[in-house]
Amino acid sequence: GLLFNGVRVMKCPVKDDPMTHLKKIYDLPMRVDDIIITAYPKCGTHWVAEILHMLTSGATEYSGRIKAYTMLEFCNDLTFLDTLTSPRLLNSHLYMAQLPRGMVDKKVKMVHMIRNPKDTAVSLYHHLNQSASKQFTFDNFLKGYPCGDYIVFSQQFDYLRQMAEFEKSHPDHPIMHIHYEDLKQDPAAIIKELSQFIGTPASDDFCQRVAAACCFSNMKKVDPTRERPECLRLLTEKRLEIYRKGVVGDWKNHFTVAQSEAFDEFLAEQKQKGFGFTPRGEL
Numbered sequence: 710g711l712l713f714n715g716v717r718v719m720k721c722p723v724k725d726d727p728m729t730h731l732k733k734i735y736d737l738p739m740r741v742d743d744i745i746i747t748a749y750p751k752c753g754t755h756w757v758a759e760i761l762h763m764l765t766s767g768a769t770e771y772s773g774r775i776k777a778y779t780m781l782e783f784c785n786d787l788t789f790l791d792t793l794t795s796p797r798l799l800n801s802h803l804y805m806a807q808l809p810r811g812m813v814d815k816k817v818k819m820v821h822m823i824r825n826p827k828d829t830a831v832s833l834y835h836h837l838n839q840s841a842s843k844q845f846t847f848d849n850f851l852k853g854y855p856c857g858d859y860i861v862f863s864q865q866f867d868y869l870r871q872m873a874e875f876e877k878s879h880p881d882h883p884i885m886h887i888h889y890e891d892l893k894q895d896p897a898a899i900i901k902e903l904s905q906f907i908g909t910p911a912s913d914d915f916c917q918r919v920a921a922a923c924c925f926s927n928m929k930k931v932d933p934t935r936e937r938p939e940c941l942r943l944l945t946e947k948r949l950e951i952y953r954k955g956v957v958g959d960w961k962n963h964f965t966v967a968q969s970e971a972f973d974e975f976l977a978e979q980k981q982k983g984f985g986f987t988p989r990g991e992l
């Protein structure tokens with residue numbers, strides 16, 4: 710497969726060819742007050758994006774569109790990002806080595822979402838199945854189908870390892886890691902911490918209100934009305950449902966004992982290489 714900065718290139722549904730687009734992302738001018746959400750797909754990008762939108766705007770008004778328009782690899786016209794007012798909320802699933810180099814120079818704040826790999830796999834399975842022309846089984850998914858050149862769940866560990874390596878080589882870089890499970894368990898506390906991390910500490914009361922406004926049922930309710938950006942329409946005609954179930958441990962409803970054991974074996978192999986981070990929950 711194609712490599713950019715030594716790392717495999719993921720499918721970018723943009724007009725430019727992927728290498729040109731990745732080069733543009735790498736050269737993207739950054740601002741010191743940018744905030745970027747970095748996460749492997751399905752770890753909770755939309756959720757934390759909405760929370761950050763509320764924290765930076767100071768209002769618990771749902772934005773809904775934030776993610777799709779500001780995901781670097783899906784943003785067809787990156788000059789659009791120049792038109793945003795500061796602080797910009799950007800996001801990306803790209804590996805560390807492929808993110809804008811200006812991020813490193815300017816010490817741009819990173820919010821990194823982590824999620825239990827079994828739940829991430831289940832979420833990704835449903836997500837990919839929605840856009841697939843032909844439905845596939847969970848078993849086929851676990852065996853690597855139908856991702857081909859796209860995102861495969863095993864890459865979650867490459868992603869985490871690269872994140873950990875980056876952190877090690879850039880100990881001064883401001884990064885806040887958020888586990889999906891922690892955010893689910895005590896959203897107000899994590900939101901409070903997040904507000905301090907981005908330099909605008911919020912009151913307990915405001916954090917409670919943000920937590921309530923960003924609860925799963927609220928986000929699911931508002932989502933269907935949102936406008937679909939061109940990049941997503943290029944990817945699929947279908948309107949993908951992001952807000953599926955929003956719970957911890959749904960993997961138990963999907964994995965058979967045999968599948969879970971096979972996955973555990975895979976996890977044990979990954980662990981030998983070093984996870985970088987220990988996700989929450991049973992592994």
Ligand code: A3P
Nearest residue numbers: 751752753754755756832924925952953954955
């Ligand atoms: P499920 O498929 O398990 O329901 P991403 O935004 O990175 O694509 O992640 C999507 C996952 O986050 C989905 O998981 C989605 O339901 C969940 N999610 C989104 N908003 C949420 C919220 N407010 N509370 C809990 N989970 C949420």
